[in-house]
Amino acid sequence: MNKYMNSNLKLWEKLTAVNVKSRMYDVEGYKQGKTSLKSLELSELGDVKGKSLLHLQCHFGMDTLSWARNGAEVTGVDFSPSAIETARQLASELNINAEFINCDIFDLPKHLDRQFDIVYTSYGVLCWLADLDKWGKLIARYLKPGGTFYIVEMHPVLNIFNNEITEARLEVKHSYFHSEEPMEWMADCSYAD
Numbered sequence: 001m002n003k004y005m006n007s008n009l010k011l012w013e014k015l016t017a018v019n020v021k022s023r024m025y026d027v028e029g030y031k032q033g034k035t036s037l038k039s040l041e042l043s044e045l046g047d048v049k050g051k052s053l054l055h056l057q058c059h060f061g062m063d064t065l066s067w068a069r070n071g072a073e074v075t076g077v078d079f080s081p082s083a084i085e086t087a088r089q090l091a092s093e094l095n096i097n098a099e100f101i102n103c104d105i106f107d108l109p110k111h112l113d114r115q116f117d118i119v120y121t122s123y124g125v126l127c128w129l130a131d132l133d134k135w136g137k138l139i140a141r142y143l144k145p146g147g148t149f150y151i152v153e154m155h156p157v158l159n160i161f162n163n164e165i166t167e168a169r170l171e172v173k174h175s176y177f178h179s180e181e182p183m184e185w186m187a188d189c190s191y192a193d
Contacts, residue, residue, distance in 0.1 A: 005079075005104065008128060010079040011160070016060055020086055031094065035069065040121070041152055048072040051117040054142050056105060057125040061087025061098065067120070067125075068096045071135035075099040077108055077118070106134060115144040122152045 020027055030036060049071030055064040058076030060083040068074045068091075076098065078084050084102035101111050119139050129135050139149050144179045162173035 004130070010078060012059075013082050016080055016086060020060060020126045025088075031090075032060055035066045037070075038152075041150070042070075044152075045118065045120075045148070045150055048118065052114075052144075053118040053120055054112075054116040056119065056121040056139070057128070058087065058100070059083050061090060061100060063120075063122055064100070065091055065094065065096050065098055068098050072098075073116070075101065075112070077101045077103065077112075079104050081140060106131075106138065107127075108138060112142070114142075115147070116142055117144055117147050119143050119147070119149045120151075122155065125151075126153055128157055136171045 014175075026034065034097065035042075048067055051072050052069050053064075053074050055061075055067070055074060055076040058078050059080075060078075061076045064074050064076035076084075076087055078087070079102070081102050084100045087098070087100045090096075091100070101108070103111050117133045119142050126132070144148055148185040160172050160174045162171040165171055
């Protein structure tokens with residue numbers, strides 16, 4: 001594992017513990033039946049009953065399990081062991097049938113060998129990927145012919161602005177274009193905290 005991936009993994013191991021307890025994720029409300037999916041995703045993907053769905057970069061699985069509640073046969077993948085363990089515990093507690101795989105997204109072919117009706121991913125995944133071409137090939141490998149790849153995401157242009165300034169103005173700080181050297185942000189809290 002390279003130093004950047006290792007650094008990201010350490011971060012996500014910490015963020016999982018924080019995010020599970022956050023108001024933003026509202027795990028207790030979720031346990032009472034709330035969905036984590038937004039109306040946009042629900043309306044655009046439509047009826048998923050009986051369809052197989054692979055959720056890439058699933059964090060601790062709330063969206064994955066929401067799709068299962070809507071009738072999909074789900075598999076979630078994430079590289080954080082604590083996120084996957086939390087997803088499995090949540091599935092068990094709620095008696096939802098779901099498979100969760102803990103691995104680097106690019107190592108998935110070593111752990112999974114089937115195709116899906118839907119490959120799904122959502123909010124905040126693109127900025128963590130070092131190779132979008134390789135990711136796209138991975139999606140194609142897991143998508144059945146005629147299947148649906150669904151991504152809902154913030155536009156990457158948002159990542160070029162300086163988010164450390166407090167005045168109401170836009171200031172470009174980062175390049176929009178890919179670099180082998182990743183961007184670095186220092187944070188003392190979670191986006192959900």
